[in-house]
Amino acid sequence: MAGSGRGRGAWRRALAAGLCLCLPLLLTGACTGTLGTPARADGAPIDPRIQQIMDKPVYRHGQFGLLVVDPATGRTVTSLNPERLFVPGSTTKLFTVSSAWDTFGGAHRTTTPVYARGRIGDGALDGNLVLVASGDLTMGGRTKPNGTLDYRPVDHTYADALPGLAQLTPENPLAGLDDMARQVRARGITHVRGDVVVDNRLFAPDPALTTDPDPMIVNDNLIDILSTPTTPGERASFTWRPRTARNSVRYRVTTVAAGKPTAITATTGADGVITVSGTLAADADPWLVTTPIADPAAFARTAFIEALERAGVTVDAPATGPDPAPPADTPGGDPVARLVSVPFEQEATLILKVSHNLGADLMVCLLAVRRGSRNCQDGFASIKAFDDKAGVDPAQASQADGEGGVPGDAFTPRAYMPLLTYWLNGPDATRFREALPVLGVSGDLALFGADSPARGKVFAKTGTRADGNDLTGQVLVASRAMAGYLDAGGGRYRLFAVVFNDSMAATADDVLSVAKDIARISELLQQDAAGAGSGP
Incomplete structure (x- = not known):
């Protein structure tokens, strides 16, 4: 979570002081409720259970983006605002860690x-x-x-x-x-x-x-x-x-x-x-x-x-x-x-599992050192080079730190797809996927979906940003995002990104409720993937 402003109440001050949290009991995320009934590319409506979440009053003033892609066919399964820029929170770390992993190699040791x-x-x-x-x-x-x-x-x-x-x-x-x-x-x-x-x-x-x-x-x-x-x-x-x-x-x-x-x-x-x-x-x-x-x-x-x-x-x-x-x-x-x-893959796992802010920013500096520079800002050239290599559209990606905690960070749901595709079939495919938090199992998704059929089948980096609202003493949940892989069974995976920007939370329980909602959406997307497989 990234935050600013003066808090009213201990929980709110803690949120506003956070850097870029993506942790179980404060993962925030949601969907808007006034967007009508979004449709998949094949014309089928969004799962009504997901639509019911999106229609909650708490989300009516925000914006929701969603994209699910079947990489086996290239088919867009579900799409809503896929090319609109959103505040990403710590899903930014996917780009930072991917660049470092690709540059140094998973076996690299310092x-x-x-x-x-x-x-x-x-x-x-x-x-x-x-x-x-x-x-x-x-x-x-x-x-x-x-x-x-x-x-x-x-x-x-x-x-x-x-x-x-x-x-x-x-x-x-x-x-x-x-x-x-x-x-x-x-x-x-x-x-x-x-x-x-x-x-x-x-x-x-x-x-x-x-x-x-x-x-x-x-x-x-x-x-x-x-x-x-x-x-x-x-x-x-x-x-x-x-x-x-x-x-x-x-x-x-x-x-x-x-x-x-x-x-x-x-x-x-x-x-x-x-x-x-x-x-x-x-x-x-x-x-x-x-x-x-x-x-x-x-x-x-x-x-x-x-x-x-x-x-x-x-x-x-x-x-x-x-x-x-x-x-x-x-x-x-x-x-x-x-x-x-x-090995570097262990450091990458730590950064991704717990959303380690210091580690993510450190990667920017070490990428600069690899380029022969002591100026950490030169590390962004390596991140841009990786984005180009993976095929990320530069018009759909903005990054100004390693962790996802500054206003210069913004990505569209579609921007994640080339990155996720890049890691899907390479020699480090399994290691990269398993380095992500796993629903109900590990990292900052461990406390969600423990009893769900989707447990262990959603692999996703999470992202949260929250800022203090001095008008009301509430917290503005500026972002909740998830991006990663849905296990479709038989060794097949779908790529997904879900992101919501902007709702108000009055209490810590409100923030937790939003966290549960976005986790529930990922569960339903996985169940849909498993039910449909990866066929056309």
């Missing part, structure tokens, strides 16, 4: 090296260790024993936008730094008579991208604070991560009676002290809030020095100092440690 600058003798390095940030999205912090990345339907990066819903994965967010520290020790270095430097010059900052990614990423550059209720009137209990000497926590959350409001905030002062305050209902589940890491390079430096100490390597420089200026020349030669990322 290497983050550590170099020793100075003389090594008798176990001591007379000089500095230099960690060269490579834009590794997870730095080993989500990697499961089987080598895949872990995620939850509501990612921790959405903790503040979706209060009470986000969850942590169990993996250690400092695992990659610990791994590299052990490698340094294995090279015989037990003492660094110098400093640790994090070189994050891979690409320049770009505030035009909503998340303004940094080449150095630890725990999505967030501090997590998880609160658990105790006895009413007493302080709640808490844990926090990743823990380094750079931060401390001043905790002021009080447990209140069951059923009372829960509201917790976390802010970080200039001294690194994180103040956590608020109330937590006695019957509430563990409640997650986050606060951003303001200086990712300096934070990673502290975390790496502490990892070195855990591995038996002492560093003369204080762990909480600033990140020194990197050497004028880019370090080279044989690194004393290196962290190799998971």
Whole structure:
């Protein structure tokens, strides 16, 4: 979700503060109800159950677009406003991730090296260790024993936008730094008579991208604070991560009676002290809030020095100092440690499943680096090149960030079809399709359609944008979109895009109701596809 405006009420403020959410309990989407009875290309009316959803009063002031295509025959099965531009929300990530996947390849891995600058003798390095940030999205912090990345339907990066819903994965967010520290020790270095430097010059900052990614990423550059209720009137209990000497926590959350409001905030002062305050209902589940890491390079430096100490390597420089200026020349030669990322297809899966905003914007910057530029904006040339390769009509696609959270993002329903077709039959067809959220099964569609016949048969990237309405204190649901594949049976798939723009939501339940409606439309489209197969 992308949002702006000043909120009235906690849920509304959370929505307006969100970047580009596409998550289960806040997926918004709908259809207009005053468009008459749209017809399929073959003249058959839209499923009356879908029309009934579209006719709900809540959708009467908005606009709906729908396109279903049978790729086996090229036949348009269902069509409504297929060439009208809509606000897409995070379905924009389909274009960003597709471009990166096509450019880098699904098997591509990123290497983050550590170099020793100075003389090594008798176990001591007379000089500095230099960690060269490579834009590794997870730095080993989500990697499961089987080598895949872990995620939850509501990612921790959405903790503040979706209060009470986000969850942590169990993996250690400092695992990659610990791994590299052990490698340094294995090279015989037990003492660094110098400093640790994090070189994050891979690409320049770009505030035009909503998340303004940094080449150095630890725990999505967030501090997590998880609160658990105790006895009413007493302080709640808490844990926090990743823990380094750079931060401390001043905790002021009080447990209140069951059923009372829960509201917790976390802010970080200039001294690194994180103040956590608020109330937590006695019957509430563990409640997650986050606060951003303001200086990712300096934070990673502290975390790496502490990892070195855990591995038996002492560093003369204080762990909480600033990140020194990197050497004028880019370090080279044989690194004393290196962290190799998971294959790119795993990062792509994470971005698509949980609608990972930082990851999507990061892809724009890494595409620019592949083109030999430190200017993230040059990454859009690669996205345009992919669009041209896939056959996307440039008159039907506008993109101004990686995630789908700015006004410059707009696509027609038809714009998705060439992209979806591109991935349908290639060697990565199955991997790309399964990287998408799956209705009732995985990603941010996991909580919809669990009992539906369409469960496990709708593969779609979701998109939501919501903005505050200061006139009424409501939320303007600017967009809800889905685009992907409908399993028609027998190894056949239909391509679909459904998008709705502009309705009002007065409560969080209203937003959830709209989310259920759009998910229900996708279920009905899949059932129609399965019933008709892919024949003419």
